[in-house]
Amino acid sequence: MRPFQQLDYIRLDDQFSEDERMVLDTVRSWVTERYLPLAMEHFEAGTFPMQLVPELAELGVFGPTTPAEYGGAGLNNVAAGLIYQELERGDSGLRSFVSVQGGLVMYPIYSFGSEAQKRRWLPLLASGKAIGCFGLTEPDFGSNPAGMLTTAKKDAKGWVLNGRKMWITNGTVSDVAVVWARAEGQIRGFLVPKGTPGFSAPEQKHKFSLRASVTSELVLEDVHLPEDAILPGSGGLKSPLACLTQARYGIAWGALGAAHACFDEALSYSKARVVFDKPLAGFQLPQKKLADMATQITLGQLMALHLGRLKDQDKLTPAMVSMGKRNNVMLALETARVCRDMLGANGISLEYQTGRHMCNLESVVTYEGTHDIHTLAIGHELTGMPAYR
Amino acid sequence: MKIVACIKRVPTTEAQVKVSADQKGLDTAGLSWMTSFYDELAVEEAIRSKEKHGGDVTVLTLGPSEASKDVREFLARGADAGVILKDDQWHARDARATAKILCARIQKAGAELVFLGKLATDRDNGAVGPMIATMLGWACVTDVVALELNGTQGSAKRETEQGIETVAFALPAVITCQKGLNEPRRANLKGIMAVKAKAIPEESFEDVPNQQQVQKVEPPPARKAGRIVGEGAAAVQALVDALRNEAGVI
Numbered sequence: 001m002r003p004f005q006q007l008d009y010i011r012l013d014d015q016f017s018e019d020e021r022m023v024l025d026t027v028r029s030w031v032t033e034r035y036l037p038l039a040m041e042h043f044e045a046g047t048f049p050m051q052l053v054p055e056l057a058e059l060g061v062f063g064p065t066t067p068a069e070y071g072g073a074g075l076n077n078v079a080a081g082l083i084y085q086e087l088e089r090g091d092s093g094l095r096s097f098v099s100v101q102g103g104l105v106m107y108p109i110y111s112f113g114s115e116a117q118k119r120r121w122l123p124l125l126a127s128g129k130a131i132g133c134f135g136l137t138e139p140d141f142g143s144n145p146a147g148m149l150t151t152a153k154k155d156a157k158g159w160v161l162n163g164r165k166m167w168i169t170n171g172t173v174s175d176v177a178v179v180w181a182r183a184e185g186q187i188r189g190f191l192v193p194k195g196t197p198g199f200s201a202p203e204q205k206h207k208f209s210l211r212a213s214v215t216s217e218l219v220l221e222d223v224h225l226p227e228d229a230i231l232p233g234s235g236g237l238k239s240p241l242a243c244l245t246q247a248r249y250g251i252a253w254g255a256l257g258a259a260h261a262c263f264d265e266a267l268s269y270s271k272a273r274v275v276f277d278k279p280l281a282g283f284q285l286p287q288k289k290l291a292d293m294a295t296q297i298t299l300g301q302l303m304a305l306h307l308g309r310l311k312d313q314d315k316l317t318p319a320m321v322s323m324g325k326r327n328n329v330m331l332a333l334e335t336a337r338v339c340r341d342m343l344g345a346n347g348i349s350l351e352y353q354t355g356r357h358m359c360n361l362e363s364v365v366t367y368e369g370t371h372d373i374h375t376l377a378i379g380h381e382l383t384g385m386p387a388y389r
Numbered sequence: 390m391k392i393v394a395c396i397k398r399v400p401t402t403e404a405q406v407k408v409s410a411d412q413k414g415l416d417t418a419g420l421s422w423m424t425s426f427y428d429e430l431a432v433e434e435a436i437r438s439k440e441k442h443g444g445d446v447t448v449l450t451l452g453p454s455e456a457s458k459d460v461r462e463f464l465a466r467g468a469d470a471g472v473i474l475k476d477d478q479w480h481a482r483d484a485r486a487t488a489k490i491l492c493a494r495i496q497k498a499g500a501e502l503v504f505l506g507k508l509a510t511d512r513d514n515g516a517v518g519p520m521i522a523t524m525l526g527w528a529c530v531t532d533v534v535a536l537e538l539n540g541t542q543g544s545a546k547r548e549t550e551q552g553i554e555t556v557a558f559a560l561p562a563v564i565t566c567q568k569g570l571n572e573p574r575r576a577n578l579k580g581i582m583a584v585k586a587k588a589i590p591e592e593s594f595e596d597v598p599n600q601q602q603v604q605k606v607e608p609p610p611a612r613k614a615g616r617i618v619g620e621g622a623a624a625v626q627a628l629v630d631a632l633r634n635e636a637g638v639i
Contacts, residue, residue: 003403018458019585022465026576060578073578083578 002268004032004089006260009298015305016078023079027086030059035090040350042212046205048097049212050173057128061087061098063106070110070118071126078308081253085304088254089261092360093213095254100169101125103247105132108178108189111242112233117191121176130175133201135165135192135218136240142167143373144388145180145187146237150220152183152190152230159183159230161190161199161223167367171201171216178231179218180240189231189239198223209363245318248368249311252324253304255332255364258357259297262332265354266290266339269346280342289338296331303327319381326374333361390444393500394435394468395491395521396428398452398459398479399511408606414481415606424459427506430566433573434536435504436467442538445469447498451490452479457589464584465576475591480511483601488520490594495521501561507532508565515565522563530558532567 016024038049056062064080066072075083080102088095106125109117124130141147150163161181171177177192177199192199198221203214231239267290270281280286307324310316336358340347348355365371373388380386400406400415401423407416424432435446446468450456453475460471474490476482482490495503503522508515515531522529534553535546538560547554548567618627632639 005403018461019581021458022462022576022581023578025462026578026581030575058577059575064578068579068582074582075578079578 004028004261004264005268007263007267007294007297009294012298012301012305016082020076020079020082023075024082024086027059027061027083028089030055031086031090031094035094036353039091039212039353039356043091043093043356044211044350046207046211048093048173048214053128053131056098057126061102062126062128063102063110063122066102066106066110066122066126070122072106072122076308077249077311078305081250081304081308084250084254085257085260087257089257091212091356092254092258092364093210095250095257096169096210096213099247099250099254100134101132103250104134104243105176105178107246108134108231108234108239108243109191112189112231112239113191114228114232116228117231121191124175131170131173133168133170133174133177133216133218134240134243135168135171135177135179136244137165137167139164139166143370145240148180148182148187150179150181152181152188152225154184155224157224158227159190159225161192161220161225163220165218165220167204168201168216168218169210170214171218172203172214174201177201177218178243179220181220183230186235187237187240189234190225190229191231192220192223192225192229196223196225207363209359209361211359241318244368245321248321248325249307249316251364251368252300252307252321252328255325255328255361256297256300256304258361258364259293259300259328259332259335262336262339262354262357263290263293263297265352266293266342269343269352273344286342289342293335293338297335300328300331319377322369322374322377322381325369326371326378329361329365330371333358333365336361390439390442390502391498391500392435392439392444392446392502392504393449393495393498394428394432394446394463394504395517396432396448396450396456396459396463397425397506397509397511398422398450398456399425399509402426402510408608412605412607413603417480422455422459424462425506425509425511427508427510427566427568429506429573430568430570431504431506431564432463432466432468433571434533434564434566435502436463436574437571438502438504438536438538439469440467447472447500449491449494449498450474451476451482451487451594453477454591460589461581461584461587462576464587464589465580466574467580471587471589473589473591474594476594481599481603483599484514484516484520485600486597488517488524489597491517492521492524493594494592495525502538503527503561503563505563505565507567518563518565525561525563528558528560528562529565530556530562531565533564534567534569536564536570 060073063072064075068074152159152161175194179190179192200219201216270286273280339354400420409416448463448468448471451474505518530545532547533545534548537544541560544557
C-alpha cells in the first residue's frame, strides 16, 4: 500500500510536543500495518476485528487519559486526540470502539464510580480484558435523552431495571454496560454485567454505515442488580452528557482522520489518473475541490488542536466541543463525498477507502449529538435562548 | 554488558529529494526525517540481547537536536539511555569522520558490543560499521540475519549474495544488521509516557574533517520512454525478439 502522507499545509506538526508526535507515529504505524489490511474485509462482512483488541490494549489506547494507577496511559488530551484521529483514519468503527471504551465507559466509572468500581473495572477495561458499552439512547429518545423510559426501581435487595436502549456500539460484545435509567426521579448510571438475568444485547444488522463496528440493542427485563451497581457520583442528565462531551471531543479529532484518509487518496489518485492526456489533478475543477478541502481540513485541525490545549488547561466547555464536533464531522463528510466523486467509478469500490469513510460518516454526523442538535447548542450558547423545543 | 546501538537520522523513504543549489548534497528544506530502517533492527537486537543476557543499551547518534525524538522512541521501546553527539552537518559527513566520532564515544561508554544497521538508507555506504570495528580492533560481522551470544563468544548468520554464511566470533564485536534479523517492536503509549521526561544529553565532540569530498550530486538520469511493440497475440514474437535481441534479458 502507498504510504499515507498527511496533509500538513501550515506546518501544524511543529505545534506538537515530542511525545505527542511519538504517540501519533506509534498509532499511525499500527493502523497502517495492522488495521488497514483488514478494513475492507470486516466492513464487507459487517464484523469488528475482535482479534485486534489485545493489540489495541497493548498499544495503550483504551482510556488514554486515565491515570496510570487505574491502568491508563495518563496522556494529555492533545495526544489522546491524535490517537482518535489516527484510529479513524483507519475506520470510524475502530475509533468508535475505542471512544466508547474510554470516553463512555472508563470515563463515567472513573468520574462517578466508587473506589471499588474503579479498582474492579478500570484495569480490566484498560487492558482490553473487559469490553464496555454505554446505554443512553432509546428507540424513541435520541436527541431528547431526558425523555427516557428506562427505569430503575429500588427493592429490598438493590435495583430492578426495565427498558430498552438502541444504537449501542459494542453492546453485543460487552462485558459490562453503563446503563442510564430514571431512578427515583433522577437519571442515574448503573453497571450491568454481561449475563445478568433479564439483560440481553442483540446485534442490530443491515447497516450500510459503521459496518466494521458492532451496534446493538440493550434489552432490560426485570434486571435485578445489587445496591452497589449504581454509579454513586452520577446524578441527573448532566452525568451522561459529561461523558458525551468526552467522546465528542474525540470525534472532533477522529473525523479529521477520516477526512485525511479521503483527501490523501483523492489527491494521489488525481495525480496518477490520466484523462484527456493529462493527470486529473492538472485540471481546474479538481484543483478547486482539492484547494477547498485542504483549507477546510486545515481549519478543522486548528480547531481540534486548540480545543485540545484548552481541555488540558481545563478551560474547555461543552458548547466549544459542540462546535468542534459539528464542524469537523461535517467537513469530513463533505470531504468524503467530494473525494468519492473525484475517484469516479472507483469511488464506489471498497478497494478504495473513501466510499467506506463516506458511509461511516453518515453515522458520525448523526450520533453523539446530531449536526442539527449541535447547531442548536451553539445557538443556545450565542443567544442564551434554548430553541430545542 | 554495555551495549551501544548507533542510529542515523535519514530522509523518509517517501521523501521527494532534491539536489541542493551547490550540487554538493541534498536540499534539506522541507524534508521529513526518520531513523534509518536497518538501524531500527540494530536497536531492536541490542534490546533483545540485553533482555537475554543482561546489561544496558545506549542509543548513540551523530545528528541534530531533533534526533531526540528518534532516540526517545527507542527509550520507549526499552533502551536505557540515549546520547546525541550534536552535529547539524551529520548528513554531510563522510563515513570515516562519522566512524571516528562515534568510535570515541563508544570507547568512553566502555561498550563491548555495538550494533548498527548494515547501511544508512540515505547514502548507502555501508562503511561506518566496519570502520568502527577496524578502528577499535574488534571483531566485525556484517549483514547479520541471526545472532547467538554465549558469554564472550558469539555466532552469527550472515546473508551474502551466494547464500548464508555462519561465523563464530569473540567479543568485543561490531554487528551490522540485515533485514530478517528481527521484527522491531512498537513502543506503547505507557512506554512513551515513561520516558517523556527522560534527559537525552547533547554532547560535543572533537571534530574530524571529511577526508572524502563530494564533488557533485546528480539525480539519476531520467528513464527512456517505453515502446509498445504491438497489441495482442500477434505482438508476442516482436516482444520476444525485442527482449532477446535489444534488451538481452532472455
